[in-house]
Amino acid sequence: MESKQPLLKQTSLQITGMTCAACANRIEKGLKKIEGVNATNVNFTLEKASVSYDPTKVNYNQLEQKVEKLGYGTVKSSVDFNISGMTCAACANRIEKGLNKIPGVINANVNFALESAHVEYSSDEVSIKDMIQKVEKLGYKAIQKEEQGKGEDYRAKEIKRQKLKFIVSAILSFPLLWAMVSHFSFTSFIWLPALFMNPWFQFALATPVQFIIGRHFYIGAYKALRNKSANMDVLVSLGTSAAYFYSLYLTIEWSLMVEKAHTPALYYETSAVLITLIILGKLFEALAKGRSSEAIKSLMGLQAKTALVIRNGVEMNIPVEEVSVGEVLIVKPGEKVPVDGKVVNGHSTIDESMLTGESIPIGKKVGDNVIGATMNKNGVIQVQATKVGKETALAQIIKVVEEAQGSKAPIQRIADRISGIFVPIVVGIALISFLIWYLIIQPGEFATALEIAIAILVIACPCALGLATPTSIMAGSGRSAEFGILFKGGEHLESTKHIDTVILDKTGTITKGEPELTDVLTELDEYDFLKFVGAAEKNSEHPLAEAIVKGVVSREIDLPTTTDFEAIPGSGIRSIVEGKEILIGTRNLMKRYKVEINKAEDTMVSLEQEGKTAMLVSMNGKYAGLIAVADTIKETSKEAVNRLKEMGIQVIMITGDNKRTAKSIANQVGINDVLAEVLPTGKAEEVKKLQKQGKKVAMVGDGINDAPALATADIGMAIGTGTDVAMDAADVTLMRGDLNSIPDSIYMSRKTMTNIKQNLFWALAYNSLGIPIAAIGLLAPWVAGAAMALSSVSVVLNALRLQRVKI
DSSP, X not given: OOOOOOOOEEEEEEEEOOOSHHHHHHHHHHHHTSTTEEEEEEETTTTEEEEEEOTTTOOHHHHHHHHHHTTOEEEOEEEEEEEEOOOSHHHHHHHHHHHHXXXXXXXXXXXXXXXXXXXXXXXTTOOHHHHHHXXXXXXXXXXXXXGXXXXXXXXXXXXXXXXXXXXXXXXXXXXXXXXXXXXXXXXXXXXXXXXXXXXXXXHHHHHHIIXXXXXXXXXXXXXXXXXXXXXXXXXXXXXXXXXXXXXXXHHHHHHHOSSOOSOOOOOHXXXXXXXHHHHHHHHHHXXXXXXXXHHHHHHHHTSOSEEEEEETTEEEEEEGGGOOTTOEEEEOTTOBOOSEEEEEEOOEEEEOHHHHOOXXXXXXXXXXXXXXXXXXXXXXXXXXXXXXXXXXXXXXXXXXXXXXXXXXXXXXXXXXXXXXXXXXXXXXXXXXXXXXXXXXXXXXXXXXXXXXXXXXXXXXXXXXXXXXXXXXXXXXXXXXXXXXXXXXXXXXXXXXXXXXXXXXXXXXXXXXXXXXXXXXXXXXXXXXXXXXXXXXXXXXXXXXHHHHHHHHHHTTOOOOOEEEEEEETTTEEEEEETTEEEEEEOHHHHXXXXXXXXXXXXXXXXXXXXXXEEXXXXXXXXXXXXXXXXXXXXXXXXXXXXXXXXXTOEEEEEOSSOHHHHHHHHHHHTOOEEEOSOOHHXXXXXXXXXXXXXXXXXXXXXXXXXXXXXXXXXXXXXXXXXXXXXGGGOSEEEXXXXXXXXXXXXXXXXXXXXXXHHHHHHHHXXXXXXXXXXXXXXXXXXXXXXXXXXXXXXXXXXXXXXXXOOO
């Protein structure tokens, strides 16, 4: 008998990082070695690997991991969905597991608080339609975000639907509640219509609430149990069904009685009021969750809606989404810059405070870059689009914030584990309590035992537990974004709290990263002196020369033309300006041209001890003066260092500069620990040394030159502004380039984690205290329902307090 051949599958992986055909051969050989791979072909030109494999022996993830292990990358397709129908964290966990089981889905992450799902997948193996169908099979609804109509507010529609359900449910439940309240002795004065006491009238009111308003509880419970799990829907449907069907039994029994001396004690109001209160809680929850994503809405609101573009010589207004790279846009005063671009005509000042936090508008001229969503203050400029759509700086910021809000912090795993086992335990406790009351405490009192079981089932719903962490992460990361602090994920928002050591790179972090003309010392007229210095230096491309010329021009000094110019490597320059020979440079340069500089030596040493680069100037062979250039310290650096010290954090400066210059800068900002003359590769080693001492280290740098150290540190923080933000290199991006953002980020992390712990405490406290109180008969089912709804709302409202945090 012939052995059955395995059914092979075909897939493809988009490969990144290949540099030649040898790379393709290496990947091909590596994939072929995997057990279950039948054939593979890697095309270097297309950067694509086609693989035939046995799905019973190997899966897509293993293929991807092999490629990455070989040192290359893979490009994944991804899609975002809005998910409706979830009632608690267990629902999110179930959808997440269901999506991850689909062949071709690499990773699915479902966020209950955001009511969204992010899925990475292989487009060759699974389609978006397959994912939507899987979610629907699990009993929920998925809508691809890109497919939603323009202007359609998904959350607003959900709130509207919940409001309608609550109003109808409240109207039907009110007479039942009226009838129940009138039973108490202290409310005997309340008039009660006889009709309200009729069992069949109560049945008629309770039935629509139970099976129409509350149908989603039954659907959710059925789907959960079918998938061998349990959630809030199981508890609610069990509790309300017990009350409803027991009341129906008593109603039928009463109808069959010949003499109807009195009406039985019914519990229709228990089930109806419970459902009404739970729906009210979900309505409050939806309203509060809508507020928790305000950060994303406010960022999106910054975008320009239209752009004035020049096409075929004609100006036309078009939606900003239709702008293409390379097109020239006209930006008038008072308008937002539509996309990232470069000024090609005109000049103006641009307010970039929304990105950089810099309140003073920045002058822009031809050749300068501008950022989309910033405000043009005065002057008409023409901008050539360089980045559009998802590539713009603002779109990248929104993406980082969305990913952070949708990610899970490690502390959330505890809540997820508890939620997963909570419901079966609660059902068991309710059943045991029912039996104890029915058989031991009040033998034969079925109604009392049933009420206690219902109260336990309802008070124990783990809704608040599921909301505790994600709502705080959303609010905390959103508020941080408003301060220009972008956490890359929930895990980084959590980890930042533990930082006890901060390493600061010097250039561009503590200092501005741009040299400035700081000192002018001459016995000549300063205007004339600087006129010759500026003219001589304007022909040099050296960064220090640029700083000198910029400083001279800023003093409104006109520069004459030069007739001769020579750059002397490592020493300085020689130039002829208005017939005078000008030398600017080092001691060696002056020595070579026999210029006497003894009287300047002490001043020069003093300036160098301050961390400045001093340059000597001679005119026609005689010493004329001295200028100094320095990479000046940011105005807020000293304040930020003091704040970090006050928080109990050790601050260390690291730089490749010499020890004298490094110590000078460190002293100016109040840093005692200095690591000087450290190469970029050595910075990572210094981070490791501190980690071996048990320190939790944050490395703060520009995110590019310091990439090894940023990656090695417990938390990597990239200092940057606008389009230069190195988001990929760091765990946290500090948009405003201000060192105060470092203590701000640690403060926000601490506040968020405190908020999460408060939420988890209260969520568990409601359940832990409520269950025993219900078990001893001190908690009516409708009170349990109100408390359960209140617990969810209180957790969300507590999280929203983070949106009012002031730094």
